[in-house]
Amino acid sequence: QVQLVESGGGVVQPGRPLGLSCAASGFSFSHYGMHWVRQAPGKGLEWVALIWYDGNDKYYADSVKGRFSISRDNSRNTLYLQMNSLRVEDTAVYYCARDDGYGRSDFWGQGSLVTVSS
Amino acid sequence: QSALTQPPSASGCRGQSVTISCTGTSSDVGGYKYVSWYQQHPGKAPKLIIYEVSKRPSGVPDRFSGSKSGNTASLTVSGLQAEDEADYYCNSYAGSNKVVFGGGTKLTVL
Numbered sequence: 752q753v754q755l756v757e758s759g760g761g762v763v764q765p766g767r768p769l770g771l772s773c774a775a776s777g778f779s780f781s782h783y784g785m786h787w788v789r790q791a792p793g794k795g796l797e798w799v800a801l802i803w804y805d806g807n808d809k810y811y812a813d814s815v816k817g818r819f820s821i822s823r824d825n826s827r828n829t830l831y832l833q834m835n836s837l838r839v840e841d842t843a844v845y846y847c848a849r850d851d852g853y854g855r856s857d858f859w860g861q862g863s864l865v866t867v868s869s
Numbered sequence: 870q871s872a873l874t875q876p877p878s879a880s881g882c883r884g885q886s887v888t889i890s891c892t893g894t895s896s897d898v899g900g901y902k903y904v905s906w907y908q909q910h911p912g913k914a915p916k917l918i919i920y921e922v923s924k925r926p927s928g929v930p931d932r933f934s935g936s937k938s939g940n941t942a943s944l945t946v947s948g949l950q951a952e953d954e955a956d957y958y959c960n961s962y963a964g965s966n967k968v969v970f971g972g973g974t975k976l977t978v979l
Contacts, residue, residue, distance in 0.1 A: 786968070788915075795872070795973040796907070796915065796958050801966055810966040846914060853903035854960060854968035857926065859914040 753777040753858040755847050760863035763837055771863055773830040773847030778858075781805070781825040784850035787832045789843035790862075797843075800832065801850060815841075837867045873898065873959055873971035880977040881949045889974045891942040891959030897969050899940035903962035906935060906944045909973075910955045919944060946976070954978045 759771040773785070787799040800821040801810045809821050820833040830847050844864050848856035874892040881887035891898065891906075898904055906919035917926055919935040922942060932947045942961070946953055959971040 788970075796909075796960070796970045797872075798960070798968040798970055801968065808966070812967075848915075851920070853901065854962040855903065855905045855917065855920045856907075856915075856960075857917050857920075859916070861914055 753849065755849065755858060755860035757845065757847055757860045757863035760845065760865045762866045762868060764869055765837060765839055765867055767837055768833065768835045769837060769865060770834065771832040771845055771847075771865070773832075773860055775828045775830065775847075775849075778849070780823075780828040785821075785823060785830045786848045786850055786854075786856055787819075787821060787830075788846045788848055788856065788859075789841075790846070791840075791843040794843075798854075799845070801854075802830070834865070837865075839867050841865065842867045871969070873961060873969055875957075875959060875971040875974045877972070878975045878977065880979055881946075882979045883949050883951065885949055886945060886947040887949060887976065888943050888945045889957055889959075889976070891944070891961075891971045893940050893942075893961055893969070895940060897961040897963040898937065898942050898959075900964065901962045902937075904935070904937060904942040905960050906933075906942075907958045907960070908953075908955045909958065915958060949978050951978055 802821045822831045844862040849858040851857040907915035909915045923935040
């Protein structure tokens, strides 16, 4: 069965960096694009980034462009999100999700909470 | 990228039907057939329930249906059940490998 498990969340000060990981299993990871989607406390879902199956193309929401970097290691079946220059408004649960084509996310992880606070 | 517009709340009695709208623009909802809907219970990850406007993944009850007209997509839940009480989100492909979500609708089953 498809499993996505995020890790790396925690409390970080504004301006500091933090990295998230998403371990994938139960499917051919290298065949699928992957998303990061976040949800601020009590708020809706916000798409953050997409990486193609081979890692050669990456796309970002305007709100994180230039600060966040999505990457993957297909040999380790792992997706990453490097977040730099964090802001209070980046506080959210970050989900990784499998892309099944044109933005459709058919499987999601359980999420990892990132809190940006001084 | 502006969020798609959904009503903040919707409600219906058990056994009845409710429809949730999702309004975008010709650059997202109106321009592509790639609208999806997700159900999210409190403290849980979202679950895909509709994709490509009206298709259901395996295991999703046929009480859930989707449609689209112009720049507005809709999710209809028929025969409401207590377990349908949740938050519902639409999303759409927005071109250039970008994705946009709706603000979410809290569905209450009375």
